[in-house]
Amino acid sequence: MNVHIPELSLVVLIGPSGAGKTTFARRHFKATEVLSSDTYRGFVSDDENNQEATKDAFETLRYVAAKRLARGLLTVVDATNVQPESRKAFLELAREYHVLPVALVLDVPERTCIERNQQRPDRAESSRFVRNQVSQMQRSMRGLEREGFRHLHVFKPDVIDRVVLERQPLWCNRKHERGPFDIIGDIHGCREELEALLTKLGYQVRPRADGTPGFDVRPPGGRRAIFLGDLVDRGPDIPGVLRLVMDMVEAGTALCVPGNHEMKLLRKLRGGKVNVSHGMAQTLEQLEKEPPEFHQRVAKFIDGLVSHYVLDDGRLVVAHAGMKESMQGRGSGRVRAFALYGETTGETDEYGLPVRFNWASEYRGRATVVYGHQAVPEAEWVNNTLCVDTGCVYGGQLTALRYPERELVSVPAQRTYCEPVKPLNAPAPSGLSAQQQADDVLDLEDVRGRRVISTRLAANVTLREENTTAALEAMSRFAMDPRWLIYLPPTMSPSETSDQPGFLEHPQQAFDYYRREGVARVVCEEKHMGSRAVVVLTRDADAARRRFGVTSGETGVCYTRTGRRFFTDEALEAAFLTRVRAALEASGFWEELKTDWACLDCELMPWSLKAQELLRDPYAAVGAASRAALTDVVSVLGQATARGLPLGELSARFTDKASHVQRYVEAYRRYCWPVTSLDDVRLAPFHLLATEGAAHVNKDHVWHMETLARVCRADPSFLMATPYRVVALEDPDAVAGGVRWWEELTARGGEGMVVKPFDFAVRGRKSVVQPAIKSRGPEYLRIIYGPEYTAPANLDRLRQRGLSTKRSLALREFALGVEGLERFTKKESLRRVHECVFGVLALESEPVDPRL
Secondary structure, eight states, X not given: OEEEEESSEEEEEEOOTTSOHHHHHHHHSOGGGEEEHHHHHHHHHSOTTOGGGHHHHHHHHHHHHHHHHHTTOOEEEESOOOSHHHHHHHHHHHHHTTOEEEEEEEOOOHHHHHHHHHTOTTOOOOHHHHHHHHXXXXXXXXXXXXXXXXXXXXXXXXXXTTOEEEEEXXXXXXXXXXXXXXXXXXXXXXXXXXXHHHHHTTOEEEEOTTSSSSEEEEOSTTOEEEEOSXXXXXXXXXXXXXXXXXXXXXXXXXXXXXXXXXXXXXXXXXXXXXXXXXXXXXXXXXXXXXXXXXXXXXXXXXHTOOSEEEEXXXXXXXXXXXXXXXXXXXXXXXXXXXXXXXXXXXXXXXXXOEEEXXXXXXXXXXXXXXXXXXXOSSOOEETTEEEOOOBGGGTSXXXXXXXXXXXXXXXXXXXXXXXXXXXXXXXXXXXXXXXXXXXXXXXXXXXXSSEEEEETTTEEEEEOHHHXXXXXXXXXXXXXXXXXXXXOOOOOEEOOOOOSTTOSOOHHXXXXXXXXXXXXXXXXXXOOSSEEEEEEXXXXXXHIIIIIOOOSSOOEEEEOTTSOBSOSOHHHHHHHHHHHHHHHHHTTHHHHHTOSEEEEEEEEEOTHHHHHHHIIIIIHHHHHHHHXXXXXXXXXXXXXXXXXXXXXXXXXXXXXXXXXXXXXXXXHHTTOOOXXXXXXXXXXXXXXXXXXXEEGGGSBHHHHHHHHHHHHTTSTTTBOXXXXXXXXXXXXXXXXXXXXHHHHHHHTTOOEEEEEESBSSOBOSSSBOOSOEEEEOHHXXXXXXXXXXXXXXXXXXXXTOOOHHHHHHHHHHHHHHHHHHHHHHTTOOHHHHHHHHHHHHHHTTSOOOTTO
């Protein structure tokens, strides 16, 4: 005996004690799917038969059931459930989570139940108790459907052992269909525009070869159209649109979901009373000319439409008016109502129209939701949702979304067929896009707590709660306008320690690392001794408003690795950005890259511009105190030696100390100079991270260097092109040349160099390789590790440093940075971009040796 139950449902087993519900449940459901009242009595009281624990047991059971249903899991309640009041709570739970309630009744004779209970020593139920349960069940069986059970099955003893439960996918579940799709917005009888759009999409639309009214449509390359409803009312050829859509659906070349206008027409076709308004008069007038068979066909077609579809393994949802995440893939009256009408706030606007609740502004779901219903002048993405009703019948456009390409294709209306109550092209009062308006408020829940962020380069990156709390503290107190904050740069690991005498770091170890990872070529870039700075710049204030949603008049920003403004002086920052913009303009950058904004990764010099306190406190203080003390000590030891006192190596040792301190002071002073104006500042850009429509992580580092060098040549006294070398790792001469270049850089006081794989992001033997490895010179490391770090004993100890934590951190931050840029260039929500930005800042609070 085959019995079908919905794949997503709340199954309520009904039967007296001893009816065999637990045995039945074990046979047909997974152990994790069954929630037994006896088991939960045991959980809360250590005694499954403790009736005093029933209230607590059912509270716990309902809590777990709610969690399962929220996750879209079939759930079975194993309890007697013979009283309406005990079933009521589970029916309410099914309604809350938009799942279908199923009643499975085990109608077993009273005598059988009593006999089974008598054979179980753990059961104390009396015969009278079981009789009451049987009586209660029999009285309530006739009302189960009225209570709300959409699926009801009663099993007599002779069929219980022969039952085979089959789980039936919901009508909306088409996850196995992966496309590609062309999703078309509200048509409203505009047949000529629909044919033009289908033709533009590559469909071949022809009248039926047999001469009967209708269409033969051949889709391109296995594609399939999806119609979002509102096929009827207002437009000039409603029967033609219906024929075209119905023929495509029947031929399997299209899917269709119902719109509110179709449901209203269905009520009229079935003789119901409806208010002939909102364009229905045109529909009825045009349908009067069609034969009764066509009316019947239309009614049958509309009646068979499903509220919404979940497609492509749950990655795509289509519905007429949209679909909240909590309703996707579920079946209830409220789900269908939302799919048809959306939600309203109960208010009316200045045009007398109901104000619709902007569910898309709060959407956080994984699935892309494509919908129509409310005409918009232009299709705009909002939180991974898209309305493609662009008001064709009002003189706008008929629009389709190509999925998965996420490409919009439109054709203009031939004319205005119906004047809208609300002007179609009414501009937003703020002048911002729909997504930017939705981004106006950032939600704390989007960043706090333990988080797992999915990235293209490193799969999932996990953030601990204590780290996200630290990031939130830093961001909320110190960060600038979050609209500009689209990227934070990753930390960078040094090379493994060198075994060469006198060296802690050497480029040979960086070359060896990349060779082991299978990298053929690397780019060596001179490492500037400055502060890491990110420059986000627009061509003008209009570009800042259009692309970043910034309406304050700002046209850019320069910020640090922690998201703080680099300049506290607004006038200096404005002059700085003006000069960078002038170089971009003079070099033809905007035209070459076809963009009106750019994000640059740079070094800003001098180091002292941002690290003045660092220099004044730990560095300068150490240098001054050491030199003052050692000068006197060396002088006294010199006098003692001149008098012939036996000092051994004491004088030489302190003379070396004084020499090391002097080199330490010279090392940090080399990177500092006073800044009195912008003329004293230097900017060295080395990554062109992103421009309009592109995160340039698919370009090699030579492209980045050369592209930015052309900009730097436009203002060489302010912008510094970063010197670089390309080294083929299988060529010993090339490697030796790279080492010599590093030696030359460090010999003249340079910090060292950064070694990067030739391509921006490279996958090695197991994962993405380090995006960059720094190899710092011995004199610069004296600043980091102290004046006497090169003493043999100190150097041996420092060579034991571990890099695993630092390198893991660098890879995770790199993956998050790239992910954030790619999300921004794809015009995803600021919430999605900031998830990555917050992630980088959170990882920066992980404990790691700051000297690395």
